[in-house]
Amino acid sequence: MTDAIRELTEQKYKYGFVTDVPEDRIRKGLDEDVVRLISQKKGEPQFLLDFRLKAYRHWLTMEEPRWAHVRYKPIDYQEIVYYSAPRPRKKLGSMDEVDPELKAAFEKLGIPLEEQARLANVAVDAVFDSVSVATTFKKKLADLGIVFGSFSDAVKEHPELVERYLGSVVPHADNYFAALNSAVFSDGSFAYVPKGVRCPMELSTYFRINAADTGQFERTLIVADEGSYVSYLEGCTAPVRDENQLHAAVVELVALDGAEIKYSTVQNWYPGDAEGKGGIYNFVTKRAKAMRKAKVSWTQVETGSAITWKYPSCILQGDDSVGEFYSVALTNNRQQADTGTKMIHIGKNTRSTIISKGISAGRGQNTYRGQVKVLKGAENARNFSQCDSLLIGDRCGAHTFPYIEVRNPTAKVEHEATTSKISEDQLFYCRQRGISEEDAVSMIVNGFARQVLKELPMEFAVEAQKLLGMSLEGSVG
C-alpha cells in the first residue's frame, strides 16, 4: 500500500479539546431516584416524569441488543454520569450572557453563537453536555409561528405539543437504547413548524460532549404541520478522552399531511485513537412518521464515533408519502459502523429511496443494515436501494445486510450493491496529472460519496467534503 493510504491511520482529531467550565453534575449511576432527580432539576411537568419512569422500568426488563456487526466491551451503566450541565452564572437573558468560555468553545468548533457573526442563513441551537446553552434567531422564527429551541424550553413553553408528539414515533419501550434515553434524556432540540409555513432558514443543532464520564442522551423532536417545510441540520463533536463515552440519542420526526422534513447530520464524534482507545459509542434511534403526501429525507455523513449503531427510518404511514435515506459512513482505524435504514411502507403508492455509501479504511468495519418492509395494504409501493462500499487498503471490511419483506404483490423493490477499492491505477492516473496522492484519495472518496453529498444543504456539503478528506488523512481540506 502507498504512503498516503498508510497515513490514513495517523490522522489527528482536531475537535479534541476540553473546555473548562464549572459543571453541575449528579452522582454516577442509574436508579429510579436519578431519573426523578433529572426530572426535578429540570422542573418538569408530571406527564414527563411519568414518561421517564415508565421507560426506566421497561428498560430494566430489556437486554442490550447484540445483533449488530460491532464488538465492544460491555458498558457499565452504573459508571456513567447521567446529567452534567455547565453551571449558569445566572439566568440567561440574552446571548451576551452566555459564559464566554462556552462561546469560545463553540467559536473554536466553527459555530459562532453571535447572530451577527453568522453569514449563513442558519439558526443554531447549541447543546453542551446535557443542556442547550444558546439558540440563535429565536425571535425571527417566532414571528412566523415557528418554535425552535431547546427541548427543555419547549417543555415549559409548549407542553401540549411535547405531550402530544413525544414518543409518538419512537415509543418509550422501542428498543434498549431508546428506552434508556426516554428515562434519562436531559435536553435536545425541539422544532415545530405551523401549517403551510415554509421555514426560511436552516435549523441547526450543534451537540458537544465535554465533561468526562458522562453520557449524552439528547432527544430531538421535530413536528412539521400540514403543508409545511423545514430543513434541519445536526452536527456533533467531543473531546479526546481515553475512556469510551456513551451517546444514546432519540430523534423523532413527524411530517403531517403534505409536509416535508429534510434532516441532515454530519456526525463527527471523537472516533478513538489509532489503536481503538477511547471514542464515542453512538447508539442512536432516529425515526420519522410521514402522513399523507408527506416527505421525509434523511441525509447523514458519519465520520466519527468508535461505534455507530444507527438506522434513521421512515414509517410511510400516509398514502403517497415518500421516504429517502442518503448515507455516507466512513470508518478508519478501529472504528466500527453498523448503520442503515428501515423503510416501512404502510400507505398506498408510498415510495422510498435508499442510497448508502460505506467507506472503510485502516482496520475499520463498515456494515450496511437495511430493511424494506411492504405491508399488505401498501398497494403500488416502490423502493429502490443502492448500497456501495469502497475499501481503502486491505485490512478493513465492508458488509451488507439487506432485509426485504414484501406482503403486497403490486410492490416493486429493487436492490443494487457494489464493492470496490481505490485502485493503484486510479491513484497513479491522478498523480500523473499532478494531483498529490492525498488529494487524489480525497477526490476519489468524495466522488464515490457524491450522490449523497449533493443532498446536503450547500454550506454543509462543503464542510462534509472537507471532513471526509480530513478523516482520511488529517491534512487535506
Add this chain to the structure above:
Amino acid sequence: MSPDGKAAPLLEVAGLHARIGDKEILKGLSLEVKAGEVHAIMGPNGSGKSTLAGVLAGREVAEVTAGTARLDGKDLLAMSPEQRAVAGVFLGFQYPVEIPGVGNLYFLRTALNALRKARGEDPLDAVDFLELAREKMKLVEMDPSFGSRAVNEGFSGGEKKRNEVLQMAVLEPRLAILDEIDSGLDIDALRIVAKGVEALRHPDRATVLVTHYQRLLEHVVPDRIHVMAGGRIVLSGGRELALELERKGYAWIDEEAKRGAWAEAAQVTS
C-alpha cells in the same frame, strides 16, 4: 550532449534497465528526444514499449535497476509521479482510468491548478478555466456534455482516448508520451487524436508516440521512428522505417533480437 553541438535533448534516456517481478523488461534502453520533435516508438507486443512509457511517468509496477532518464537534465527517476507531471511529463494512458462521481472538467481543473500551484503560478478561476476547456474540447471535437460526466465513466474507447488528448491539450506538457493512443480507434477518432497531437507541436515541446501500428503515422508525421525489441531500441530511422515495418512485419526484428544480433546495432543507432 548531442554531437552537433546544439542544445541538450529534452529527454535523455541512457542504459535503462527495469524489471517487473523477476522478469527484466527493459534491457539497457537508450533514447534521446529533442524539443520540437515528434518521435514514434514501435515494436511488437511484449517488446517493453508500455513499460518504458510507465517507467518514464513513474508508474511503480516496474522497478528500475540501472540507467538514467533525464528531462531538461533533471533526474526523472528521483521524482514522484506528480513531480514529473510538474516538470512537464504527460502520459496518455493506453487504458484511461474511470473515476466515478468526479466530474471530468473538475478533475482537469484540479490537475491544472495543482500543476500551476507547484510552478508558483496563480490558479485559474472557474470562468477562465471553462473558456480554455471549451476551446480545447472543440479541438478534439468533444461534446460539451462530456465536461460534467464523471472521468471516463461510460465513455467509449474512442471517447476515452479523445479525453486523454483533451487533458494533454489543456495541460500543455513539455513531454507527452502517448501510449497506444491509436489502439481501438476508428478512422474518425484517429484523425481527431492526430489533430490534437499536431496542435501540440511546438519548438519547446516534444511528443513520443508509442504504437504498434503505423497507421497513426499516416496522420502524424514523426521526425524519428524507433523500433523496440527485447527491451531495447534496435533500430532508429526516419519515416521510411515505418513503411518497411508495415511491409515486413515485426517477425524479422523479433528473430534478430532473440539472437542478440541487434545488441550492438542498438548501441550504435541510439
